[in-house]
Amino acid sequence: MLKLTGITKRFGSLVANDHIDLEIREGEIHALLGENGAGKTTLMNILYGLYAPDEGTIEWKGQPVQIRSPSEAIALGIGMVHQHFKLVPVFTVAENIILGKEPPGFKLNMRQAIENVRKLSEQYGLVVDPEAKVESISVGQQQRVEILKALYRGAELLILDEPTAVLTPQEVEELGQIMKSLVAQGKTIIIITHKLKEVLQLADRVTVIRRGKKIATLDTAGQTEDELAALMVGRRVMLQVPKGPANPGRVILEVQELNAVNQRGLPAVRDVSFTVRAGEIVGICGVDGNGQTELVECLTGLRRAKSGRILLNGKDLTHMNPGQIRAAGLGHIPEDRQRRGLVLDFTMSENVVLGSQRQYASWGVMNMRRMTALAQEIIKAFDVRPPEPSYRAQSLSGGNQQKVIVGREITRNPDLLVAVQPTRGLDVGAIEFIHRRLVEERDAGKAVLLVSLELDEILSLSDRILVMYKGQIVAEVPAHEATEEGLGLWMAGGGGARA
């Protein structure tokens, strides 16, 4: 159906696509797999007419074509659903779908439009209310609107860019059903992803791209996550962190009856009590927005608790500021690495002393030599690239930015390390590295509190798992007894069910 030959695209000195060949068969679900920055999205943007390729040809249904703009792509029957939806929030679903391709006639026939949308949504099993405002429907439903938008424009080939990034596990399941029904009705689908599990779960065939080059195209049947990961990264990777049993020691962190409110003054953390011991990783899982952020902010001094106590090594931190808490022995890998973890305009040398800048001054003057030495130490120990202390943090990739933060916090040698979403948006190589370092910290006798929305991460790292739901800890499960389904039930508020 579609054949790309020798597609090459350069951005300055960066070769984003290097002679990529890709063949898509009619009626298949084809996954484009690669790490962040491998060139998947660039390739699809070329296909969708957003970029012009520097070299290479595109054949559509046997005919060579030039796609100069998205409207030309749409005219050919190619539709794209971007990772970040392009919808008008205050418009209804139907209005969004017909936007730019309204039914003919001077007066907009909204009844007709709604009817068309309803028919389309029934035909493909994409259940969504055409008259609901887009801002009031869930993210999963917004995605369906985007798909309907493409179908309404007559798409035969659908490109979905990282479609699962914003979905809950249940919604991913539903998306899989939708994709199957689309294919059954003669559509062809390309999904762009870096998640291995989804490739195997959703796609028929997969093309792996690494650093702008096509590595292989394979049938997904018979493949394993490990093999795909190796192709994607270029070497064997450990998806499961090797980890011995924990040796919990004395209590490092003790939280007693903690209560806190969120930005809007509503209770966000409710009567939370737990402990973290030396030499163990305690994982807190939960659906986003169930009080995890507020809990961490209380622990790190960024938010005032309403009541309750937080003890670190027996010392009361409840009313301390972030600086005092850091000094008391808490390291914090924050949720938002660009807004909290780093000053993006600072160099690496400046960023590695963030939070301990006063200790790197002698006689009132910043000691550049010691700062650079620390930066070099972290660069070496945490494999930060490029290894250049004078580089600004903003010129590093997300993975390397995170390594600088993790390196800084671990090198400070805190008794308790609070890691929030430590691997969000990172590629497999960086995830593996950071997971290993967290386990090493545990084995070195540190207490680690891991807060993550990724169940896989919680399950593979934690020794004990706490589930947060509506501000409360609703379950505590030893890691070896925990299952994804059990935790999922607790996370959805299914109190009483066994984890």
Added chain:
Amino acid sequence: MPDKAKSWVKEAVETVTVPILAIFVGLLVGTVFILIAGADPMEAYKALFKAVAGSPRAIGETLTSTTPLIFTGLAVALAFRCGLFNIGVEGQYLVALMASALTGYYLHLPPVIHALVALAAGGLAGMLWAAIVGVLKAYRGVHEVINSIMLNYIALYFTHYLLMYYFREPGNRAAATPFIQETAKLTKGLIPGSRLHTGIFVALLAALFVWFFLWKTPQGYEIRAVGLSPGAAEYAGISVKRNIILAMAISGLMSGLAGAVQTLGVSYKFYEQMGFIGYGFDGIAVALLGRNHPVGVIFGALLFGALGQGSGAMQAAAGVPKTVVWIVQGTVVFFVAAESIWKFLRRRRVKAEVKTA
């Protein structure tokens, strides 16, 4: 190392290219208006140049008008490094004019010491005036632009009130304080025939101080961290409030020194102010031209000092309205600002491309 040196040179060249181009474009636009005014551009620019650098005296005068602009440019730049827009330089300058005129007149101290004390009094007055802005911002959340503009008017009328009711020299038809003591005056005669005084050295020292403070001390590090990323500063245990107040205070110190050197080096008294003099507002343009870096501020101040100094001569010699010079100034600022906007947009585009790649 050679690589690093090369990139440093490259960065420096890139940094100055646009302001220099902007100056040329500014002069070009000025030419158009001179023609519209019916004068000969060559004549006008010749007169301008002669007044700016045509003789030792002219150079001295140019440096004299550059001096307060270095301070006010530094004041704006320093606040900006903490993410604050200090529009109150004008008011901080005014209270300092008054403070140094009073200490210069009423105190009786040995030479040098008296000048230093009066200088400090001006600096301190500006510092306190700006600290009010910082405190209101930090603890009450009042936007610094709003409250510093309001404090400008309070400063204008407050000093006017003090002058008229308490410190006006009796028997003098012009409303002004008495002349300061000889001991409080800054030494002049650095270039014979011009009013250039030692305040220029104080200004250069201040630039050195600001550079050292921002980039070499932990306090400067914290101020820059707050300016670039309040979220990260808070995370790192750096008090955003404390640094806002501190940055405003030091910014005000610079504004205050601007006022002090004007009193102690040029006017020798506080005379009735009919409105704002404009050194504070020019400081914003100077900081912008200098990219909020002390070295850049010195050059920006030099440009504005020169244009301001030469405009009168141009009017007298070539019959070109003074306002043409303001058009030149405006054009230069416009193009430098436009470049920042362009750079910002380009960086966003590059980022977007890298992201999607």
